[in-house]
Amino acid sequence: MTTTIVSGGLVITAADEITADVLIEDGKVAALAAPDSAYARGWRADRVIDATGKYVIPGGVDAHTHFELPFGGTSSSDTFETGTRAAAWGGTTTVVDFAVQSKGQALRAGLDAWHAKAEGRCAIDYAFHMILSDVHESSLKEMDLLVGEGVTSFKLFMAYPGVFYSDDGQILRAMQRAAGNGGLIMMHAENGIAIDVLVEQALAAGKTDPRYHGEVRRALLEAEATHRAIQLARVAGSPLYVVHVSAEEAVAELAQARDKGLPVFGETCPQYLFLSTDNLAEPGFEGAKYVCSTPLRPREHQAALWRGLRTDDLQVVSTDHCPFCFSGQKELGRGDFSKIPNGLPGVENRMDLLHQAVVDGHISRRRWIEIACAAPARMFGLAPHKGTIAPGGDADIVVYDPHARQTLSASTHHMNVDYSAYEGKQITGQVETVLSRGETVIDKRKFTGRAGHGRYVPRTTCQYLP
Numbered sequence: 001m002t003t004t005i006v007s008g009g010l011v012i013t014a015a016d017e018i019t020a021d022v023l024i025e026d027g028k029v030a031a032l033a034a035p036d037s038a039y040a041r042g043w044r045a046d047r048v049i050d051a052t053g054k055y056v057i058p059g060g061v062d063a064h065t066h067f068e069l070p071f072g073g074t075s076s077s078d079t080f081e082t083g084t085r086a087a088a089w090g091g092t093t094t095v096v097d098f099a100v101q102s103k104g105q106a107l108r109a110g111l112d113a114w115h116a117k118a119e120g121r122c123a124i125d126y127a128f129h130m131i132l133s134d135v136h137e138s139s140l141k142e143m144d145l146l147v148g149e150g151v152t153s154f155k156l157f158m159a160y161p162g163v164f165y166s167d168d169g170q171i172l173r174a175m176q177r178a179a180g181n182g183g184l185i186m187m188h189a190e191n192g193i194a195i196d197v198l199v200e201q202a203l204a205a206g207k208t209d210p211r212y213h214g215e216v217r218r219a220l221l222e223a224e225a226t227h228r229a230i231q232l233a234r235v236a237g238s239p240l241y242v243v244h245v246s247a248e249e250a251v252a253e254l255a256q257a258r259d260k261g262l263p264v265f266g267e268t269c270p271q272y273l274f275l276s277t278d279n280l281a282e283p284g285f286e287g288a289k290y291v292c293s294t295p296l297r298p299r300e301h302q303a304a305l306w307r308g309l310r311t312d313d314l315q316v317v318s319t320d321h322c323p324f325c326f327s328g329q330k331e332l333g334r335g336d337f338s339k340i341p342n343g344l345p346g347v348e349n350r351m352d353l354l355h356q357a358v359v360d361g362h363i364s365r366r367r368w369i370e371i372a373c374a375a376p377a378r379m380f381g382l383a384p385h386k387g388t389i390a391p392g393g394d395a396d397i398v399v400y401d402p403h404a405r406q407t408l409s410a411s412t413h414h415m416n417v418d419y420s421a422y423e424g425k426q427i428t429g430q431v432e433t434v435l436s437r438g439e440t441v442i443d444k445r446k447f448t449g450r451a452g453h454g455r456y457v458p459r460t461t462c463q464y465l466p
């Protein structure tokens with residue numbers, strides 16, 4: 001039985017900030033003790049990690065990643081091995097990736113395929129949501145089985161007709177099923193049918209550059225779909241989690257629903273908080289690096305997202321990490337923005353960017369931990385093991401240096417992608433050491449983890465409901 005003590009750091013959870021020693025035994029947090037107290041001194045530690053002057057925070061929970069996702073005629077460039085290793089470098093110790101049901105396929109086949117990709121390869125713990133792209137009687141029945149085995153959330157798409165798209169009837173049926181089995185419906189809320197009309201018209205008018213991706217995917221069409229998803233969830237009596245919210249108008253829809261007391265939740269991502277349509281409009285084909293859906297918005301939308309995160313109209317920041325290399329992958333859309341594979345890299349950058357948001361005064365330190373660790377853990381049934389530092393919980397712990405300076409760059413990141421969406425961005429704060437279930441996976445900025453350490457984590461149903 002290995003014992004560790006993380007001594008003298010400022011332990012920050014969503015609820016508290018206290019200077020304490022964290023005592024770890026057999027991969028779990030055993031106790032928090034006053035620094036250098038008799039109790040801590042009496043603790044026979046095999047290993048002491050000095051965290052004096054540092055933050056001691058829960059490992060990040062990234063509830064939205066896409067490793068090895070076949071999409072847009074190619075596959076996202078991080079494997080479970082490279083993606084989870086990069087996540088660890090960035091202080092994330094649990095990811096929830098999306099297994100995909102292809103059209104004509106059973107949910108089971110999709111889930112088995114994702115287990116096969118991940119098993120034995122992950123550096124940190126992982127779980128799965130299920131993407132429903134073919135809602136019919138048998139896939140609805142399978143939802144119950146999946147909830148029973150720890151896949152308790154289901155993503156539906158109002159976008160991407162012909163690929164992942166579900167119509168309102170299919171969405172309503174899936175929501176009704178989730179209302180009965182405790183599953184949480186996650187919604188990609190964009191009116192894909194209307195967007196496809198605008199795409200066709202833009203291309204016909206010779207508007208082929210990446211920036212038109214942002215123009216056709218109108219904020220109003222995100223707001224309309226968000227509104228519709230909320231009303232369908234009300235009719236079905238199910239909770240709803242809207243993924244990758246980017247538009248001010250969509251935040252307003254969520255806020256209005258929450259003011260009514262409805263169980264409606266929202267997630268945004270660092271790219272919507274730090275990047276904008278200015279990036280999509282970068283010269284030449286550079287804007288392709290920033291093509292994702294929902295799209296980046298004009299800078300003015302960011303204030304509403306930050307406000308939503310402070311007021312709890314948005315509960316979670318995930319990455320929607322879905323990397324495609326500029327060379328050979330994003331380039332598929334040269335001359336036709338609609339063929340640029342959608343998605344941005346970021347699994348390694350989330351904890352740092354959100355710490356920068358603390359430094360910049362957008363959120364408090366505890367809110368940082370709430371939106372990046374505690375809330376996603378509770379939302380997706382990973383608490384109390386993940387998302388906090390408390391006796392009995394997994395010792396997923398990050399020693400974070402709040403004063404270190406770093407510059408984000410593709411030349412230093414560990415994600416398997418040939419560019420950084422944040423190239424040159426200066427960050428105050430850096431991950432120093434990371435424990436996953438008590439094992440050191442990053443030790444003073446050296447990777448000491450291994451593929452296969454990460455375990456599949458079956459989840460309970462949403463723990464965020466009143």
Ligand SMILES: NC(=O)NCCC(=O)O
Binds near residue numbers: 292320343
């Ligand atoms: N978001 C994105 O552009 N790509 C990943 C797929 C999705 O989440 O819709």
Ligand SMILES: [Zn+2]
Binds near residue numbers: 243293
């Ligand atoms: Zn989506």
Ligand SMILES: [Zn+2]
Binds near residue numbers: 064065066320322
């Ligand atoms: Zn996604």
